[in-house]
Amino acid sequence: MTTINTRSDPLTKKGKIDLIELAYDKKGLLRARRDSDNNYRYYDETEVDQLQRIMFLRLFDLPLDQIKKILDKSEAEQYQALSNQRQHIIVERDRLSSLLVNLDKTLATMKGASKMKDTEKFAAFKTKTINDNETQYGKEIRKKYSNSTIDNSNQKFNSLSEIDMTHLQELKNQILAALKSLVGTQNLDQPAAKQLFELHKEFLLMTWPKEQYSPEAHKGLAAMYVSDPRFTKYYEEGTGEKDAAETLKAIIDYYA
Incomplete structure (x- = not known):
């Protein structure tokens, strides 16, 4: 058996280690037994190997849920x-x-x-x-x-030419201008809305690998425009309209 001394003392470094291991336990990443006399955690060789893998993967700033998915695999x-x-x-x-x-x-x-x-x-x-x-x-x-x-x-993106980059900036400006005139509209079935969608799709196809694009991926990005305040701010400031991100998402959802 391998013993790791991590008694529960929140005021010590050992206590901090104990809290970390407790998080691993709650996620189902690591199981340990405790000695009833000294409250030390005990790990066998397999569990020590598991702990080493967890600590290694944590070096990549991977969340515990993702680490568990990796370690559950073959x-x-x-x-x-x-x-x-x-x-x-x-x-x-x-x-x-x-x-x-x-x-x-x-x-x-x-x-x-x-x-x-x-x-x-x-x-x-x-x-x-x-x-x-x-x-x-x-x-x-x-x-x-x-x-x-x-x-x-x-x-x-890094392979784009100067002509490509100029066109990319033009697309950004066209998207914001087209969106500004459509903010708040309830009629999504109109040429202007379809044109805005096509402009946005063209922008993505210039920056995403071709095989990456799909209607689902396009909709997923649009959802971030509404859920992430930074994206929302970009479209609100770019158009001067409060509900710009919501309108763009609705149009993408409609045509994608």
Whole structure:
């Protein structure tokens, strides 16, 4: 038997560890027995291995519910899940490396050491856009669509040309202008509403991998526009209309 000393004392570090393990117990991730004399937890070798896997997966900031799903799978499925996580880390490493390179070039330019070429400025702009989006929305959209989906979307965005980016900005402006005139409408079966839907779909197809798009995914994103105050604020400020996000969601739900 393996003994881990974690008596229930909320004022000590040991007590904090005990509370963490209690959370694992409640989620069905880890089971332990207690010695009635000293109140220590006892784990056998299998349970210690399980605890090590839990602690390892926690390093990736995975929620306990997701960790339980992974550990409930077969060895082959666990291997695939960890392989997917590895790929996500590689993509994140490359993104941060690119961001660091562009930052160094910007700093050098500010000191007068060199001038950034237009292509370098454009690459830096795309990297910053991806980074800002990750910072602001990354946690929510990755939870909803998975790491691989968002990584692929970021890669597609990073491959856009300057012409593509100009068109993307034009689409954003057209969407907001079309939405502004439709806010509050109850008549969704009209050309203007259909046109707004097509504009929004075109925008998604430019930023999402083609195989990622589906009516369900489109509706799922629209639901976030209403449930997440940050998305709601974007459409309200962009149109100057209070119920803009709700109207856009209704139109997407109707035509998707």
